Amino acid sequence: MKKGTLTVKAAALVIWALLLFAPFLFQDVRQIEVAARIAVFIVLVASYDLLIGYTGIVSFAHTMFFGVGAYGVAIALKHMGAGWGPVLLGTAGGVVVTALLAVAIGLLSLRVKAIFFAMITLAAASVVLVLASQLSGITGGEDGMTYKVPELFKPATKLFTDEAGKVVRLWGVQMNGKLAAYYFVFVIAAVLFWAMLRIVGSPLGTVLKAIRENEGRAEGIGYRVVAYRTAVFVIAAVTAALAGSAYALWLKYTGPETVLSFGIMIDILLMVVIGGMGTMWGAVIGATALVMxxxxxxxxxxxxxxxxxxxxxxxxxxxxxxxxxxxxxxxxLLVYFFPAGIAGTIIDKGDRKAGA
Structure with a gap:
């Protein structure tokens, strides 16, 4: 493995290690909130990079899919009560709706030029944002909605108790429901990130890169470009929806500004640019840098x-x-000194030195 790639992977793995032990290293409530947000946004940025960095698809609908996943869980918990049944039903509903939206947008729009596709995704995201704001009976409107989560994730829940019935502390940290909620988000984020690493390292990832570099040539050698672009669009959308579902459980609140705002889309774009397009490890660095x-x-x-x-x-x-x-x-300054993003520039420089 070349030095630049090794350096970036080492930095990203250190960040993951810090996130793994965050409740024990950073015991302030705000710091744990930051750690959970970083974990969620790593998945969002990595799934978006699967589109823009690996396939060359520019989309402004990523927060729409994130929001649909969050609202799926929120609506189920709000109207059906706290429990794992509503969580699973809401997650499944959010994923199904997300997949249908992604297929519809993909099949109808991916044949057009990039700028027109980007505008179509922006319009779709705007429509969903308006609907979430207006359908107050279902979504809570502009105020959003709060809801109860399963008993396991409530701060008062005691995961482990001593003989006196008091909650056990490990390195000063209470083994309670808040800790369980954090590790639920962390595990979901880690599994989704690992899945995307497997995708970009598979033959599918090679085809996606070929489409990004020369769509006409990829079509000419027999690849059905529209089918591949639609498939990766659906994969990225479903991944964002699952991240939204996990985030809804963590926040216990879902509203238009929290999961559907265009500001979140801007954050994702900035994180991709800061970390570096076309490198999953860059998503870890970019998300961490901007959230911090x-x-x-x-x-x-x-x-x-x-x-x-x-x-x-x-x-x-x-x-x-x-x-x-x-x-x-x-x-x-970051764009000036790291034109390919932090991870991308380090990898390029390291690889050039190794090849010299």
């Missing part, structure tokens, strides 16, 4: 502004209210 920046850049700027309070101009520039400005500057 969104949660902690403002705090860091507040500390920096306090430390430079006696200096001219700097405290104003480092005002925490300007964190989005600095996030944009950081993104521009």
């Amino acid at each position: 920046a969104q949660y902690y850049l403002r705090d860091l700027m507040e500390v920096a502004a306090g430390a430079t309070a006696e200096l001219p101009l700097l405290p104003e520039l480092l005002n925490p209210e300007r964190w989005l400005l600095w996030l944009g500057i950081i993104f521009i």
Whole structure:
């Protein structure tokens, strides 16, 4: 294995290891929320990279599939009560609806040019967002919906107790339902990510790359390009829906801004660019980098502004209210110094040195 690829894989595996032990390493509630969000977005970014990075499909409907999966579980739990039956039924319903939407969009649109397909997916996502906001009797409308989750995931649930009936602590962490919910999300994310790694390393992954590089040539040597593009579109959509189902269980709340907003689609695009298109390991790095920046850049700027309070101009520039400005500057610098994304650039440079 070449040095660049090895470096990226090592970094991604370290991130996965930190996520695995996050409840024990970072015991603050906010930090666990960040870890769960990173795990979910790794899956979202990796599944989107399967489209844009490996197949060359530009879609703006990925949050639509994510939202359908989340709303499937949320609606089932809201109207049928807490239990594993509604969870399974809601997940299955979300996956079926997602697959049908993906097939319909894929078969109707993947024959057109890339820009027109992108616009069609954007229109479809906008329609679903409007429906989720307007159908308040089913989806809760703009306010969204809260619901109860299975007993296993409730914070008051004691996973292990001592002789006195008190919840057991491991390294200071309570073995309760909140821990079970986190590891449920982590395991789902890890399994889905592993599945996508297997896909891109399989003969299907090779065909997808061939379609990305030269669609006409792939068609000419006998591959049914539309069928392959539709298949990968459905796979990516179903993966996003499953991630949405897991996230709905973690949040215990689902609303348009949480799972369907265009802002989430922008985040996914930024994560793909930051990590590097066409490398699954880049999804781990890109998702982690952007989520950490969104949660902690403002705090860091507040500390920096306090430390430079006696200096001219700097405290104003480092005002925490300007964190989005600095996030944009950081993104521009990343694109400039890592034109193929962090993982992509490291892999390219490492491979060139190895070949020199």
